Amino acid sequence: MTMSRIIIAFGILSLAIAGFQPSATAALFHPKTHTLANGMQVVVIEDHRAPVVTHMVWYKVGAADEPPGKSGIAHFLEHLMFKGTPKVPSGQFSKIVARNGGRDNAFTSYDYTGYFQNVAQDKLDLVMGMEADRMTNLVLTAEDVDTERAVILEERRSRTDNSPAAQMNEAMSAAQYLAHPYRIPVIGWKHEIEKLDQADALAFYRRYYAPNNAILVVAGDVEAEAVFALAEKHFGPLARVSLPPRWRLQEPPQRAARQVVFRDGRVSQADWQRSYLAPTRAAGASQHAIPLSLFADMLGGGTTSRLYRGLVVERKLATSAGAYYSSTGLDYGRFMLHVTPSPGVGLGEIEAAVDETITAVLKDGLLAADLERSRTGLLAAAVYARDSLFTSPRIFGDALTTGVSVEQVESWPDEVRAVTMEQVIAAGRAVLKMDNSVTGLLLPDAKEGK
Numbered sequence: 001m002t003m004s005r006i007i008i009a010f011g012i013l014s015l016a017i018a019g020f021q022p023s024a025t026a027a028l029f030h031p032k033t034h035t036l037a038n039g040m041q042v043v044v045i046e047d048h049r050a051p052v053v054t055h056m057v058w059y060k061v062g063a064a065d066e067p068p069g070k071s072g073i074a075h076f077l078e079h080l081m082f083k084g085t086p087k088v089p090s091g092q093f094s095k096i097v098a099r100n101g102g103r104d105n106a107f108t109s110y111d112y113t114g115y116f117q118n119v120a121q122d123k124l125d126l127v128m129g130m131e132a133d134r135m136t137n138l139v140l141t142a143e144d145v146d147t148e149r150a151v152i153l154e155e156r157r158s159r160t161d162n163s164p165a166a167q168m169n170e171a172m173s174a175a176q177y178l179a180h181p182y183r184i185p186v187i188g189w190k191h192e193i194e195k196l197d198q199a200d201a202l203a204f205y206r207r208y209y210a211p212n213n214a215i216l217v218v219a220g221d222v223e224a225e226a227v228f229a230l231a232e233k234h235f236g237p238l239a240r241v242s243l244p245p246r247w248r249l250q251e252p253p254q255r256a257a258r259q260v261v262f263r264d265g266r267v268s269q270a271d272w273q274r275s276y277l278a279p280t281r282a283a284g285a286s287q288h289a290i291p292l293s294l295f296a297d298m299l300g301g302g303t304t305s306r307l308y309r310g311l312v313v314e315r316k317l318a319t320s321a322g323a324y325y326s327s328t329g330l331d332y333g334r335f336m337l338h339v340t341p342s343p344g345v346g347l348g349e350i351e352a353a354v355d356e357t358i359t360a361v362l363k364d365g366l367l368a369a370d371l372e373r374s375r376t377g378l379l380a381a382a383v384y385a386r387d388s389l390f391t392s393p394r395i396f397g398d399a400l401t402t403g404v405s406v407e408q409v410e411s412w413p414d415e416v417r418a419v420t421m422e423q424v425i426a427a428g429r430a431v432l433k434m435d436n437s438v439t440g441l442l443l444p445d446a447k448e449g450k
Contacts, residue, residue: 030045031396039212040238042227044222045220050118054219055117056114056217057115058215058400059213061113063108063184070183071188071189076188078115080254082106087131087137102117102428103118112401115131123229128231136238140202153194156190164264165442172273173185176254176277180331182332189394198413206241210241260437262442262443267442269444271341272439273337277332282402288430288431291427297378300323301374302372306370308322317353318343330402335432351439362432365425372443
């Protein structure tokens, strides 16, 4: 099981579903919904082009909801959910899915945890029953926990501790968020993972894994009423639990620019990054979310963007340059810039060029043609997303676990079309302030200067 890596089309859609009122003039997926008596929400996206389905269960809990000192427990439990129940022996869940021609996996983010299976249409009853079974009947032994802890520690070593770039990203998150749990890596800190035990896992499981804290999303060659009937059969009998309030420490205002310098002998190529604390669809000035996604695309979304044209094509200062922003999240997110310098170009020169570009863009604006190009790309991504049995349920799972409604997902194209250049630049000016930033410098060794 791996932590979430949001594919581009899904990310673009997530950016756009903030801060608007539903409209009846545009619909993307035409989902049908139902809520079980125990509080579990069910969303069905019918697509009859092939006899396959994607079955997903999303829990409204993630790494940012972990108890202090227990970092990594959400991701740890994700791994342990494959250990077994009295009905499905330890380690057999994925094998049963595979024997029936399907594939399965899971993912953990700051705000949610998800489990999915891609199977033939006639296997939906099987996987839904297995997923409902492990929602309440998970059995964990001390040996299971010890074995999986070792797996996760190795995952952290290979992906983070052995990667200078990943370590710098962790340091930048910790610098950006002084109080909020987004400062803690989803996989957890090594010294805290080492202490997680069977009692921690079961306590987290019993606290958060329940039908009234879960969303079922099914996409594919199904009839909605038949899916609702299966959900009633498998999930309907499960008892709801008393959930704790979803409250987190909130981030104080950032009043000074911060810098992270990471030097490592394993680094062969210096790199420059900057992040700005940014509102999301659920936090802060959410009216900026849609314009900010368009601004990110125009500033650094590809080879036609302002940063790439200026730093890579025209001035030859960099080999790559870009920007990224995601409105996904219950709390403040980040607007990211990244530049890899050309050989012989120092990071000080890169930073000056980036600052010069941003100043010019925020002062003089961008071209109307650039806005239309980004708008067209955003809307085109929605069309492509409709063609994917994996992307469409991920869009709804991400939205519904972070406070966005089905109606908002369906109607966001009208809002994208309505964004003006004035709104785009206003969003950029509201977020891209140095006092709101963290700049990261990844350097080959201690001799490399800024």
